[in-house]
Amino acid sequence: MTKDFRGFTAVNSVNLEVADNTIHALVGPNGAGKTTLFNLLTGFLQPTSGQILLRGDDIAGKQPEQIAHMGVARSFQITSLFDEMTLVEHLELALASPTGLGYKFWSSRKRLGAFRERSMELLSEVGLADRSGQRAGSLAYGQKRALEIALALANNPSLLLLDEPTAGMGIEDVDRTIELVKKVSPGRAVVFVDHNMHVVGSLADSVTVLQSGEVLAEGTYDQVRNDERVITAYLGETGDTHE
Numbered sequence: 321m322t323k324d325f326r327g328f329t330a331v332n333s334v335n336l337e338v339a340d341n342t343i344h345a346l347v348g349p350n351g352a353g354k355t356t357l358f359n360l361l362t363g364f365l366q367p368t369s370g371q372i373l374l375r376g377d378d379i380a381g382k383q384p385e386q387i388a389h390m391g392v393a394r395s396f397q398i399t400s401l402f403d404e405m406t407l408v409e410h411l412e413l414a415l416a417s418p419t420g421l422g423y424k425f426w427s428s429r430k431r432l433g434a435f436r437e438r439s440m441e442l443l444s445e446v447g448l449a450d451r452s453g454q455r456a457g458s459l460a461y462g463q464k465r466a467l468e469i470a471l472a473l474a475n476n477p478s479l480l481l482l483d484e485p486t487a488g489m490g491i492e493d494v495d496r497t498i499e500l501v502k503k504v505s506p507g508r509a510v511v512f513v514d515h516n517m518h519v520v521g522s523l524a525d526s527v528t529v530l531q532s533g534e535v536l537a538e539g540t541y542d543q544v545r546n547d548e549r550v551i552t553a554y555l556g557e558t559g560d561t562h563e
């Protein structure tokens with residue numbers, strides 16, 4: 321698929337194929353087109369040309385809500401939580417929204433109770449069950465990111481997109497997040513963007529390296545990390561982020 325912004329091609333004929341039950345990393349220097357690609361996959365941007373097939377259905381041109389209903393979920397790079405709401409309320413709201421209950425939330429708190437059990441399951445999946453009644457604002461940074469993953473999982477997506485899931489984390493949270501993503505990946509395809517090569521090497525079954533909107537290299541982590549073009553692209557940026 322391709323995305324032009326008034327003559328500037330941010331994503332140029334990128335062909336990305338992600339199989340079920342696999343974890344795929346999207347890496348590349350700043351401005352490579354990773355966020356634009358995520359925006360295309362989730363309907364926040366429309367491709368200038370090309371198809372986006374989700375298990376055979378073309379989702380290009382559909383609205384973000386439709387794409388979400390079809391099984392694509394994304395956790396954001398920037399936290400999008402409500403500090404005053406509890407963890408379990410976050411999950412209940414996320415579970416209620418595809419049913420159309422979402423907008424009535426404020427007047428039908430009782431009906432949301434129907435989602436309590438599933439909310440607790442999701443919280444325990446990400447290791448936050450014992451904090452279910454706490455306000456999101458009271459969580460540590462790594463826990464907030466785990467809550468975001470739980471929210472992304474609420475509608476059991478077939479394609480889970482994680483935008484820099486370990487950004488800003490200390491090493492312990494990074495390792496916890498690696499284990500969490502491994503744990504929640506079976507049964508779906510996961511695509512993540514991350515600048516941390518330890519994370520990419522630990523998680524990714526396959527890696528696509530983007531540069532200036534184009535695919536620079538593709539393969540396993542070991543294949544791409546030894547690719548001369550990749551090394552050059554990264555050296556050009558920061559000197560040593562290829563590890």
Ligand SMILES: Nc1ncnc2c1ncn2[C@@H]1O[C@H](COP(=O)(O)OP(=O)(O)OP(=O)(O)O)[C@@H](O)[C@H]1O
Nearest residue numbers: 325328329330348349350351352353354355356357
């Ligand atoms: N709405 C827009 N209008 C014009 N240009 C844009 C727009 N969005 C992104 N771009 C440009 O497209 C290119 C790719 O940007 P994108 O944000 O996708 O890169 P990225 O790989 O996600 O970078 P980073 O790692 O810094 O997040 C950049 O040159 C950016 O300036």
